[in-house]
Amino acid sequence: MTPTPLLAVEDLVVEYPVAGGVFRAVDGVSFAVPPGGALGVVGESGCGKSTIARSIVRLLRPTRGRILLDGTDIAGLPERRLRPLRKRVQMVFQDPYGSLDPHLTAEEIVAEPLRLNGMRSGAERARRAAALIDQVGLPAGALQRRPAEFSGGQRQRIGIARALASGPELLVCDEATSALDVSVQAQVLQLLRELQTERGLAYIVISHNLGVVREISSEVVVMRAGRIIESGPTGTVLSAPVEPYTRALRRAALDPTTMRGRKPRALVSAIAADQAPVAADQAPVAADQAPVAADQAPVGAGQEPGATQ
Numbered sequence: 001m002t003p004t005p006l007l008a009v010e011d012l013v014v015e016y017p018v019a020g021g022v023f024r025a026v027d028g029v030s031f032a033v034p035p036g037g038a039l040g041v042v043g044e045s046g047c048g049k050s051t052i053a054r055s056i057v058r059l060l061r062p063t064r065g066r067i068l069l070d071g072t073d074i075a076g077l078p079e080r081r082l083r084p085l086r087k088r089v090q091m092v093f094q095d096p097y098g099s100l101d102p103h104l105t106a107e108e109i110v111a112e113p114l115r116l117n118g119m120r121s122g123a124e125r126a127r128r129a130a131a132l133i134d135q136v137g138l139p140a141g142a143l144q145r146r147p148a149e150f151s152g153g154q155r156q157r158i159g160i161a162r163a164l165a166s167g168p169e170l171l172v173c174d175e176a177t178s179a180l181d182v183s184v185q186a187q188v189l190q191l192l193r194e195l196q197t198e199r200g201l202a203y204i205v206i207s208h209n210l211g212v213v214r215e216i217s218s219e220v221v222v223m224r225a226g227r228i229i230e231s232g233p234t235g236t237v238l239s240a241p242v243e244p245y246t247r248a249l250r251r252a253a254l255d256p257t258t259m260r261g262r263k264p265r266a267l268v269s270a271i272a273a274d275q276a277p278v279a280a281d282q283a284p285v286a287a288d289q290a291p292v293a294a295d296q297a298p299v300g301a302g303q304e305p306g307a308t309q
C-alpha cells in the first residue's frame with residue numbers, strides 16, 4: 001500500500017483578478033511529496049512557481065483544487081482551522097535581505113514563531129533560539145546581531161532557523177539560494193540536506209536553477225505557463241528530458257554564458273531561441289494584466305507565514 005503523502009496537490013488552479021477578468025497563473029497542477037521527500041519545481045520566470053508556493057503555505061487561497069496536508073484539505077480552510085496546521089509547513093524566501101525584520105536581533109527573529117506557537121517562557125524561547133542558530137551553523141555571537149550585520153548566506157541561515165522554529169515537516173524553499181553566490185549557495189544546500197537527514201524534513205525546492213534542484217530533489221516537475229509539462233525522478237528528467245522545453249532549460253543551465261550571475265529571465269531568451277512560440281492561451285501575462293492592487297490581492301498576499309503564527 002502506498003503511504004499517504006505528506007503533501008498532495010491535486011488539480012490546483014490559481015487565478016489572479018486583473019483588469020477585465022482573471023489571469024490563470026496555475027492551471028491544473030498536481031504532485032505529491034512523501035514524508036522526508038524532496039520535490040523540485042523548475043520552469044522559466046512567470047510560469048507560476050511562486051504562486052504554487054504561496055498557495056501551499058496559504059498566503060494565497062487557490063481558486064480551485066485540493067492541497068492535502070497529511071490528508072486534510074487546506075486549500076479552502078478558514079484561518080481559524082488553518083492556524084494549528086500552519087506550523088507544519090514553512091517557507092524560506094528568496095530574499096534574505098527583505099524577509100527579515102531589520103530592527104530585530106537574530107534571537108528575536110527566531111524566537112518570534114516560538115512565541116506565536118505558544119511558548120510562554122522568554123528564557124525557554126531564548127534557549128531554543130540559541131539551539132536553532134547553532135543548528136544552522138551560526139556562532140553564538142550571532143544572536144544579538146541584526147540582519148544588516150550579516151552576509152547574505154548568513155541571513156538565509158537565520159531565515160532557515162526561523163522556519164525551523166515552528167518544527168515544520170515540510171519546507172517550501174522559493175528560490176532560497178538564488179540571491180547567493182555559488183559557494184555560499186552550496187553551503188546552504190548542504191545545510192538543507194543535513195536537516196533533511198537529521199530531522200526527516202521534506203522539501204519543495206522551487207528554482208530556475210536545475211543544478212540546485214539536482215542537488216536536493218529526488219523528483220522534479222517542469223512547469224511552463226502554469227502547467228506541468230514533464231515530471232519524474234530528477235536524474236531521469238534532467239539527464240534524458242522528453243520535452244523540448246526541458247531540453248532547452250537543461251541546455252541553458254549547462255551553458256555558463258547563459259546562466260552565470262543572471263536572473264531567471266535569462267532562460268526565457270535562451271529557450272525562445274530554441275522553441276516554437278507558446279500557444280496563445282499559454283502566452284505570458286499581457287501588460288494590461290499587471291499585478292492587481294493590494295486590496296484586490298488574493299487572501300493573505302504579502303504576509304509572511306511566520307508573521308501569522
Ligand SMILES: Nc1ncnc2c1ncn2[C@@H]1O[C@H](COP(=O)(O)OP(=O)(O)OP(=O)(O)O)[C@@H](O)[C@H]1O
Pocket residue numbers: 016017018023025043044045046047048049050051052208264284285289290291292297
Ligand atoms: N498578484 C498578481 N496579480 C496578477 N498577476 C500575477 C500576480 N502575481 C503573479 N502574477 C502573474 O502570475 C504569473 C505567475 O507568477 P509567479 O510569481 O508565480 O511566477 P514564477 O514562476 O514564480 O516567476 P519567477 O521565477 O520570476 O519568480 C506571472 O505571469 C505573474 O505576472
